[in-house]
Structure formats: C-alpha cells, structure tokens
Amino acid sequence: MRYAIYFAADADAPLMQLGNTWLGRDPFTGSRPQQPSIPGLDAGRFEDLTTSPRRYGFHGTLKAPFSLAKDATEEALIAACARFAETVAPFELQELSVNQLGKFLALTPAQPEPDLEAFASLCVRQFEPFRAPLSAEDLGRRRQANLTPKQDGYVETWGYPYVFDEFRFHMTLSNKLESKEEAALLARSAETHFEAVTNSAFTCRQFGLYVEPERGAPFDVHRIFELTGPQNPITALENTLANSNEEVS
DSSP states (O other), X not given: OEEEEEEOOOTTSHHHHHHHHHHTOOTTTOOOOOOOOBTXXXXXXXXXXXXXXXXXXXXXXXXXXXXXXXXXXXXXXHHHHHHHHTTBOOEEEOOEEEXXXXXXXXXXXXXOOHHHHHHHHHHHHHTGGGBOOOOHHHHHHHTTSOOOHHHHHHHHHHSOSSOGGGOOOOEEOXXXXXXXXXXXXHHHHHHHXXXXXXXXXXXXXXXXXXXXXXXXXXXXXXXXXXXXXXBOHHHHHHHHHHHHTOOOO
C-alpha cells in the first residue's frame, strides 16, 4: 500500500468532475465516466492514451507516492493531514491552462505561482517523517529519467527528484504522446473540455490524501482536507524553515 499527497478538490468541484471525465475514472467512487469524444481520434485510442493518469486519478502531485515508514500508521498520517490543514490558509491561483509538458499533455499554471510552490514545499517536508526509504527497485525506476545531479540528490534525500526548485506543478492529462498529430488533437479537445475552469483565477481550498491499495492498483481518494489555517503558504514555509534552520532550496 502506498499513499500520496495530491492537489485535489471536492468530488463535485467542476475541476475534479472535468478531470475525471477526461481521464475516464472517478477516484472518489471508482466509477468509469464516459470520456469525451475527440474529433479525429477513435474512442479506443483515446482510452489507450490516458491509461497512466487514469490509474493515478486526476491530481497534481505535492508529495509523491510513498510507502509508510515502519513506525508510522495510517491513522497518524490522517491526523497529521488534519493538523497541517489547520495551519495553512486557502490561497489564490491565477490560472491553469492546457500545455505540453515534454511529451505529455497537462494542466499547468500559466505563470509562476509562489504560494503553490511554497505549499508543495511544505507538503514535501511536513509528511517526510511518514515516508519509508525507497526500495532499490523504486530508486532505480526513478533514476531512469536522465536526472541531473541535483535531482538525483533529491531522490536520495526526499524520495522524488522534482521537489523544491525542481518542482513544476502539473495535472497530467495523457500518457507520453509520440505522435504530433495525436498531441495536437488532444490539446485542442482538452482546451475545449476544460474551458470552464481554465484561464481564470480560482482559490485552492483543499488537498487530498490518495491511496494505492496494492502496487499497480488504481489510486483512490482516501480523504479531502479543507485548508482552514491562518498563514498563507509562503509565511508558513518561512516559519517552518526558520524552526528547522534550513535554507530555502
């Protein structure tokens, strides 16, 4: 069993509903909503091109999937999530838009989002005590991605290469797309599909604890936590770093 801290919203939030429909799976219920029609692309092919993000559930990674440390429990992790949610205030995001991220299609911020970056850094640090060290297999798998020396160091220390200054928020919408024609078809359709929630500001009020019951199984939403704290993420991160005497990465 593995857990992950993900950017998510309530089941009935428009962003989540649109994302679940696009991927063809609802991680709250396990149901399989019908994916939208993609002009010029067969339905079966669209399903094939979204297998990986479908398994993980619609989300944005904050703390990458991890197994629990030997002395940690699910109950303690849930309690830590609840306490954390009580320390950080909701924060604004200027906008998300459909973009190519390498060969993947994703929803990404259209501009730098300091509060979101600080929030992700907080999540990495806050829940690190619950993470078991990576197995040799997992370490090797994460090192397959042509990592820089800094990214490799992050894998060694934090279990994931894309944290802190290497973090780039994204909500994945496809597998790796080798065909430029298919990538263009998906991008145009995604822009239409998500137009109700892109290119405008919105408030991040929640984060999700997702769970993978066994290796290779779909990730499901275990619980959504409401942010109700007094500090914006930047201030909360500054206080966390001051208390730990750690420099900002």
